[in-house]
Amino acid sequence: MGHMGQGAPQGPQALPGIGAVVAVGSGKGGVGKTTVSVNLAIALAKLGKRVGLIDADIYGPNVPTMMGQTRQPSVTEDSMMEPLESFGVKFISVGLISPGDKPLVMRGPMLHQIIRQFLQQVKWGELDYLIVDLPPGTGDVVISLVQTVPLTGAVVVSTGSGVALQDARKALEMFHQVNVEVLGLVENMSQMRLPNGEVIDVFGAGGTASTARQYNLPFLGSVDLDPAIRAGGDRGLPVSLGGEDDAKAKAYFDIAREVMERVEEVQEDAENVLEIN
Numbered sequence: 001m002g003h004m005g006q007g008a009p010q011g012p013q014a015l016p017g018i019g020a021v022v023a024v025g026s027g028k029g030g031v032g033k034t035t036v037s038v039n040l041a042i043a044l045a046k047l048g049k050r051v052g053l054i055d056a057d058i059y060g061p062n063v064p065t066m067m068g069q070t071r072q073p074s075v076t077e078d079s080m081m082e083p084l085e086s087f088g089v090k091f092i093s094v095g096l097i098s099p100g101d102k103p104l105v106m107r108g109p110m111l112h113q114i115i116r117q118f119l120q121q122v123k124w125g126e127l128d129y130l131i132v133d134l135p136p137g138t139g140d141v142v143i144s145l146v147q148t149v150p151l152t153g154a155v156v157v158s159t160g161s162g163v164a165l166q167d168a169r170k171a172l173e174m175f176h177q178v179n180v181e182v183l184g185l186v187e188n189m190s191q192m193r194l195p196n197g198e199v200i201d202v203f204g205a206g207g208t209a210s211t212a213r214q215y216n217l218p219f220l221g222s223v224d225l226d227p228a229i230r231a232g233g234d235r236g237l238p239v240s241l242g243g244e245d246d247a248k249a250k251a252y253f254d255i256a257r258e259v260m261e262r263v264e265e266v267q268e269d270a271e272n273v274l275e276i277n
């Protein structure tokens, strides 16, 4: 395992007080990775977990808008950042530290520095889950992450379309390369249910589940294509706030429970490995 070298001076160091670090990635942009991250984080919090969310999506840092707060985080005297908090979820975003609407041009070393800061210099306190919303594609941010902390695992979001899945497979391969366990796949914008009950298959529903099967990975659930989900994100009031009994929120709670189960599995496996050694 690549991240067992905890005694090594440069190796990834577990964050004290943080139970699990879960990255959410996608391959293709615009498939709804951020919407899944935000609603998953809120669902976990509503299920009683202590949750943090890092928005590391340098190309589209939309977490603050979806969480309804876009002010700059305050910095304490000891140079620690206070995360913002909405709906019981603590969060921080690259969007909050980049000035205005300027396109964010960042060189690798600066990006690496920011990722490290978000992990190590934010007052997260005790968390059960720290979710990291990755930029689409395969790349630098993931490398910075795995060099800084041991990741518990990754969730890969895709639509069922052939091209999105093509890119999702690249993301799966990348996580494999950097020794990050994929907890499972989520299909977003799977189907659209019209008010008259008719169901429209927009992006090829089921494609993500079959990709999961191909790779022998768990399928964590699917989310409908639903204007209420888009509106919730835009208004800073994500649909998960409706709670588990709300039909529009339920999918995210199902996914949250799957993620909790998978995280437990991965952590138990890691403990067994340590006992054998």
Ligand SMILES: Nc1ncnc2c1ncn2[C@@H]1O[C@H](COP(=O)(O)OP(=O)(O)OP(=O)(O)O)[C@@H](O)[C@H]1O
Residues within 6 Å of the ligand: 026, 028, 029, 030, 031, 032, 033, 034, 035, 036, 057, 059, 060, 061, 062, 134, 135, 136, 188, 189, 190, 223, 224, 225, 226, 227, 228, 229, 230, 231, 233, 234
């Ligand atoms: N299930 C859904 N139903 C309806 N709209 C959705 C759904 N999921 C996401 N959207 C909308 O699609 C758009 C893209 O979603 P989002 O920003 O979450 O994608 P992303 O994959 O994080 O994008 P990127 O990483 O490229 O910035 C947003 O306007 C969002 O509100």
